[in-house]
């Protein structure tokens with residue numbers, strides 16, 4: 181009997197120790213205080229409340245002057261993320277033309293390596309619901325960054341530029357400052373040692389700041405130009421890149437706008453740039469384009485980089501060089517097909533200038549200067565940085581071959 185009691189006591193003690201051990205191993209749960217919506221990747225006006233263990237409800241804020249346009253859900257978990265799997269119930273209290281859950285999001289422990297994460301109700305570009313749920317896998321680090329598509333903060337762009345600037349083929353132009361005082365960069369990529377008057381001049385820019393896949397596409401293009409494969413084309417081309425027309429946006433989670441709440445794609449003035457009639461940053465970018473057009477190397481073709489459903493989808497309003505100084509559009513299509521074994525880019529379509537859209541960057545520059553403009557959409561399901569960069573390489577390689 182005595183032995184039996186001793187044995188039971190022993191088992192009881194072991195169980196207690198095991199429970200204490202287990203508890204010391206389980207992570208501290210996340211609290212509201214761990215979330216920061218005001219960093220380089222932010223979401224202006226978002227509020228968060230606890231629902232249950234590692235389960236929170238978030239109400240996004242909205243774009244300036246657009247109570248019905250939710251900001252994208254971007255934040256940093258400052259601490260205690262490791263070992264926790266997070267669930268967010270996100271609810272926007274207005275009906276919205278532009279929902280927060282059109283695209284997938286990404287998370288990262290270092291702000292560099294991004295892992296896609298999808299909405300529970302996610303369907304590319306056809307989800308108009310005002311509430312959705314996002315469940316993250318167990319985090320592997322204590323700090324976690326979350327952002328729209330695969331995000332690029334303004335500070336990330338600055339870091340990229342610091343690296344790119346080391347190349348003798350890259351010139352960094354600061355063409356103006358945003359409303360909140362951030363630099364608006366135009367990078368010029370060319371071989372400065374060759375005669376410039378005989379060069380093709382390509383211009384690539386991103387209007388909607390939440391469309392980061394389009395920005396990664398442009399990163400792929402620029403990196404290809406600086407690679408051994410692309411360098412030769414720099415002798416006969418100048419390539420301008422504006423990665424962020426609205427650099428104030430990533431820290432606020434604005435999808436389409438600048439600080440004045442103006443849709444950045446609908447901010448062109450074909451009659452000429454005007455400080456009083458345009459969004460501040462759009463005016464700076466158009467004025468800069470006008471100065472390029474008046475220079476000895478005017479822009480040949482202007483690529484307006486966006487994201488939308490499907491693969492990358494270029495839609496061109498042809499300028500005078502198409503089919504005359506360079507090959508036909510069918511030849512351009514064939515070049516893309518040849519360079520695109522993964523089918524990342526759709527065949528180039530064409531459209532005609534519609535003056536009703538002359539206030540858009542997609543039509544305005546053609547209306548003003550008669551140059552080739554290309555609205556480059558798509559990539560909504562290219563969830564990773566790599567895939568988006570690859571699509572940019574296909575495009576840039578094909579542009580180089582077509583215009584060579």
Ligand SMILES: [Zn+2]
Pocket residue numbers: 388391445485486487
């Ligand atoms: Zn867009």
